[in-house]
Amino acid sequence: MIDNLLLLTQVPILGVDLVIQGLFIGAIFALVAYGLALVWGVMNVKNLAQGDMVILGGYISYQATLWGYHPIVALPVAIVVMFMLGWLIYAVIIRRVVDRDMFTSLLATFGLSLLIQQILNLIYGPEVKVADAGFGDFELGTFIVIQNVRLYSLLMAAALALAIVIFMKKSRMGQAIRATAQDARAARVLGIDTDQVYAFTYALNAAICGAAGVLVAMIWVIQPYYGIVYSIRAFIIVTAAGLGNLPGVILTGFGLGVWENVAGFVFGAEFAVAAVVLMLVAVLMYRLVQLYRVRQVVR
Amino acid sequence: MTSSASLDLKLYGVLIAVAVLVPLFAPNYIQTVAVMWLMILMAMTWDITGGQMGYNSLGNVVFFGIGMYASAIVQISQFSDVADYTASFGAIVVDFTPGQYFTGLGLGLAAGGIAAAIFALLIGPAMLGLRGPYFAIGTLGLAIAVAELVSGWEYVGGGGGISMPVYPGPPAAGPFTFYILLGLLTLAAHLFVRWLYSTQFGLAINAIRDDEDKAEAMGIHTNRYKTIAWAVAAFFMGVGGAIFGNMSGFIEPLEVAFPTTTFGIFMVAMALLGGKGTLWGPVLGAVLFHIVKQVTWTYLLGWQWVALGAIIIINIVYFQQGILGWAQDKWPEAFGLTVDRGGAARPAAGEAAE
Amino acid sequence: MTGETANVIEVRGVSKSYGGVQANTDISIDVPDGMITGLIGPNGSGKTTLFNSIVGYHPIDSGSIRFQGKEISKLRVPDIARLGMLRTFQQTRIYSKMNCMDNMQISVSHRDTSPFAIFALRDRGEIVEEAERLLEFVGLYEKRFLISGDLSFGQQKLLEFAMALMNRPKVLLLDEPTAGINPTLINGLIDRLKRANEELGVTLFVIEHNMRVIMNLAGKISCLAHGELLATGTPDELQNDPRVVDAYLGAH
Numbered sequence: 001m002i003d004n005l006l007l008l009t010q011v012p013i014l015g016v017d018l019v020i021q022g023l024f025i026g027a028i029f030a031l032v033a034y035g036l037a038l039v040w041g042v043m044n045v046k047n048l049a050q051g052d053m054v055i056l057g058g059y060i061s062y063q064a065t066l067w068g069y070h071p072i073v074a075l076p077v078a079i080v081v082m083f084m085l086g087w088l089i090y091a092v093i094i095r096r097v098v099d100r101d102m103f104t105s106l107l108a109t110f111g112l113s114l115l116i117q118q119i120l121n122l123i124y125g126p127e128v129k130v131a132d133a134g135f136g137d138f139e140l141g142t143f144i145v146i147q148n149v150r151l152y153s154l155l156m157a158a159a160l161a162l163a164i165v166i167f168m169k170k171s172r173m174g175q176a177i178r179a180t181a182q183d184a185r186a187a188r189v190l191g192i193d194t195d196q197v198y199a200f201t202y203a204l205n206a207a208i209c210g211a212a213g214v215l216v217a218m219i220w221v222i223q224p225y226y227g228i229v230y231s232i233r234a235f236i237i238v239t240a241a242g243l244g245n246l247p248g249v250i251l252t253g254f255g256l257g258v259w260e261n262v263a264g265f266v267f268g269a270e271f272a273v274a275a276v277v278l279m280l281v282a283v284l285m286y287r288l289v290q291l292y293r294v295r296q297v298v299r
Numbered sequence: 300m301t302s303s304a305s306l307d308l309k310l311y312g313v314l315i316a317v318a319v320l321v322p323l324f325a326p327n328y329i330q331t332v333a334v335m336w337l338m339i340l341m342a343m344t345w346d347i348t349g350g351q352m353g354y355n356s357l358g359n360v361v362f363f364g365i366g367m368y369a370s371a372i373v374q375i376s377q378f379s380d381v382a383d384y385t386a387s388f389g390a391i392v393v394d395f396t397p398g399q400y401f402t403g404l405g406l407g408l409a410a411g412g413i414a415a416a417i418f419a420l421l422i423g424p425a426m427l428g429l430r431g432p433y434f435a436i437g438t439l440g441l442a443i444a445v446a447e448l449v450s451g452w453e454y455v456g457g458g459g460g461i462s463m464p465v466y467p468g469p470p471a472a473g474p475f476t477f478y479i480l481l482g483l484l485t486l487a488a489h490l491f492v493r494w495l496y497s498t499q500f501g502l503a504i505n506a507i508r509d510d511e512d513k514a515e516a517m518g519i520h521t522n523r524y525k526t527i528a529w530a531v532a533a534f535f536m537g538v539g540g541a542i543f544g545n546m547s548g549f550i551e552p553l554e555v556a557f558p559t560t561t562f563g564i565f566m567v568a569m570a571l572l573g574g575k576g577t578l579w580g581p582v583l584g585a586v587l588f589h590i591v592k593q594v595t596w597t598y599l600l601g602w603q604w605v606a607l608g609a610i611i612i613i614n615i616v617y618f619q620q621g622i623l624g625w626a627q628d629k630w631p632e633a634f635g636l637t638v639d640r641g642g643a644a645r646p647a648a649g650e651a652a653e
Numbered sequence: 654m655t656g657e658t659a660n661v662i663e664v665r666g667v668s669k670s671y672g673g674v675q676a677n678t679d680i681s682i683d684v685p686d687g688m689i690t691g692l693i694g695p696n697g698s699g700k701t702t703l704f705n706s707i708v709g710y711h712p713i714d715s716g717s718i719r720f721q722g723k724e725i726s727k728l729r730v731p732d733i734a735r736l737g738m739l740r741t742f743q744q745t746r747i748y749s750k751m752n753c754m755d756n757m758q759i760s761v762s763h764r765d766t767s768p769f770a771i772f773a774l775r776d777r778g779e780i781v782e783e784a785e786r787l788l789e790f791v792g793l794y795e796k797r798f799l800i801s802g803d804l805s806f807g808q809q810k811l812l813e814f815a816m817a818l819m820n821r822p823k824v825l826l827l828d829e830p831t832a833g834i835n836p837t838l839i840n841g842l843i844d845r846l847k848r849a850n851e852e853l854g855v856t857l858f859v860i861e862h863n864m865r866v867i868m869n870l871a872g873k874i875s876c877l878a879h880g881e882l883l884a885t886g887t888p889d890e891l892q893n894d895p896r897v898v899d900a901y902l903g904a905h
Contacts, residue, residue, distance in 0.1 A: 093616055096616045096617070097616055100619075103432065103435060104615060104616075104619060106357075107357075107615045111608055111612035114564065114604070115608035115612065117560070122601060122605065228443070228559075228560070232436075232440055268451070270451040271447065271448070271451050274448050277441075277444035280436070280437070281437060281440050284437045288428045288429060498771065498773060498774055498775060499758070499770070499773055499774075502775055503759055506751070506759045509747075509748035509749055509750050513746040513748065514759075515730045516708070516731075516734055516739065516740060516742075516746075517734055517760055517820060518731050518735040518763040518764065519759070519763055520763060521731065523768070524771070
């Protein structure tokens with residue numbers, strides 16, 4: 001660990017590389033977190049199956065490569081398929097837990113997460129898989145090598161985010177979603193079919209996850225049990241940035257990507273996941289301290 | 300009180316009868332029933348904070364793993380340097396005399412319980428400040444974090460795991476010993492919890508469940524009781540983990556010691572299935588869940604995990620009040636509850652104050 | 654520590670603002686020991702904010718709050734409760750899944766007890782007797798084994814009051830005790846508040862909207878308006894104070 005830190009001080013350009021690579025991953029984290037914040041904010045469901053939906057999207061693009069297509073072809077397919085699947089999951093499970101206490105929705109989506117993991121494990125087996133895009137890479141200076149696929153992913157993530165934002169602002173459904181998020185009862189009184197809105201929101205989130213999953217499968221590897229870490233990343237970002245704070249989500253997403261990359265380098269790859277999860281605990285504790293400032297401030 | 304006390308006695312009698320009859324008439328099932336004792340223990344200790352106190356942990360399995368590793372370290376350090384032992388990848392094997400083995404085992408079980416309880420006392424004040432879903436997610440994160448840290452900790456063998464000391468004596472005696480130990484631990488835990496719920500402490504954690512802000516406003520030492528309740532659960536989980544580690548013979552972090560997505564979620568599902576916040580609900584839930592699990596294991600080759608995931612979802616979504624909760628609603632008098640039949644039934648005021 | 658006409662609570666120059674809104678400005682109020690003191694004022698005048706400052710829900714911006722001569726403005730809710738100052742809530746709060754007796758039993762005082770006292774068995778004689786006596790006092794004895802969440806709103810309010818008395822507090826802060834209560838029951842409630850004050854020696858500090866109630870109940874009343882202390886005096890003095898009348902009629 002000390003060696004790695006020393007290396008960073010001796011070759012600062014390496015640090016720049018770590019940060020840039022971190023920003024690329026962070027964009028995808030931010031996308032997934034935005035979907036979580038959407039479902040959380042609109043229907044007050046904390047979706048612990050978020051990461052597993054990402055991995056599911058990844059397997060869709062992997063399946064595309066098995067059939068001989070380029071994985072990028074899977075992007076629109078994943079969006080459509082995941083949207084429909086999201087709607088189905090809503091109709092069967094989520095609809096029944098929306099109005100219940102929060103632990104119920106948390107636990108139900110945790111059960112869903114197990115279900116997705118196990119089904120993927122049965123179909124594809126526990127080995128790691130990759131959907132190779134074969135885009136090559138380009139060099140920035142002598143040290144920094146950026147894979148083209150990462151650059152394209154960043155652009156696609158940005159385009160998706162932009163499309164969603166415009167959709168939320170301009171379309172009737174987007175407005176209905178925002179109205180429901182503010183006050184579901186008032187929205188109902190005004191004639192908005194909140195059940196429909198919830199279904200659409202959950203399906204939209206699944207589609208976002210699916211798209212993110214395609215990008216993940218092209219950049220790294222996927223495996224049936226990798227989902228939970230994506231869920232935790234999304235929770236970290238949303239908890240730290242707060243709901244309905246899109247710039248905050250994007251910034252925190254980038255920050256988390258950089259942290260993960262740097263921590264993975266400094267502490268060693270075997271502690272990379274621990275670094276992410278400990279960040280969750282740290283963010284929760286920070287939030288707690290903020291709440292606890294009540295009455296303890298000695299002025 | 301008296302009627303429920305005699306009912307308790309009968310139920311203890313049934314459990315003890317099962318415990319005695321299985322080794323006599325169905326010795327092949329000893330391992331399975333031993334795991335069932337463990338499942339009961341898990342559901343019951345989860346319910347101390349989950350059902351009785353309203354703090355739904357998704358990471359109580361962390362205490363199980365800590366107890367397991369603490370006992371491993373203590374037992375192995377009886378005869379070898381732990382780092383040398385793990386570095387040798389099983390090349391170091393010691394033949395114990397029973398005396399040496401059982402001394403080590405006893406120390407290991409004690410260490411497992413104490414280490415887990417101390418861990419709970421240390422992190423409790425911070426983690427238990429989190430409320431609702433944040434506590435659930437925080438504890439889940441904690442369990443995963445500890446599992447990952449142990450995976451990277453070479454001293455205890457990292458992700459490769461450790462072999463536990465080998466049981467001295469005939470091969471059949473080992474499982475029988477651990478069967479007895481787990482049964483006794485579960486019985487002791489149930490008696491302890493039953494006593495605990497009959498004290499003012501039981502009322503205090505119920506009060507925290509119903510309205511924690513009110514409990515604070517009434518001067519109840521909420522932080523103290525929350526931490527103690529969690530530490531009690533941790534202690535029994537730690538001892539349970541220590542026994543289970545020895546029973547398995549080989550431990551490793553992700554699948555055996557900190558199985559967040561199996562035992563970690565099972566304990567919650569079992570408590571909910573039987574009826575959380577009741578004395579016997581988690582026991583009933585664990586027994587039923589274990590039977591269903593064994594049946595699916597036998598008949599649904601390959602698909603058992605999918606079936607189990609589906610069962611958990613159905614349980615949570617459609618039948619959350621659990622078996623005893625449902626029975627309590629249907630026949631309240633049988634549970635010593637008084638219901639004002641003529642009174643204006645109105646939704647509980649506390650539900651609005653989420 | 655305390656003289657004959659000691660003030661059990663002394664609020665001095667307390668200010669509190671929430672994100673730009675000045676909820677309390679430089680308020681000073683004394684609550685004399687053993688009496689019933691009232692706090693009135695139009696909606697949004699800062700009464701509940703002042704209560705919350707006193708019992709420790711949030712830090713105050715400036716000023717001092719003393720309880721029996723001890724500075725408490727930096728203590729937190731449970732610590733203050735254990736000193737012997739309790740409050741009830743405007744939105745009544747009870748432990749809704751427990752029956753009334755259990756609600757009462759867990760409301761015993763938590764001050765001066767050893768950490769191990771909590772492990773004493775419940776349903777002990779003297780506690781049960783006390784709980785039954787107080788439930789009788791508020792008229793809920795018949796319903797003592799009902800789940801408290803099934804009681805009517807008014808009954809829940811009475812239960813909350815009985816729970817507070819179970820704690821044997823020195824001072825009890827009541828936030829609108831008659832709000833939402835059937836008007837025919839209000840006289841009975843006033844009577845019980847007075848008896849709690851006289852027979853049990855509990856000092857009461859009461860927020861109340863209902864002028865008839867507070868005039869009947871309190872020996873001394875303070876009136877807030879727009880977060881500032883408008884007037885303090887006997888019920889008669891306040892009733893004839895044009896500023897108070899203006900504040901209520903909205904001429905301010």
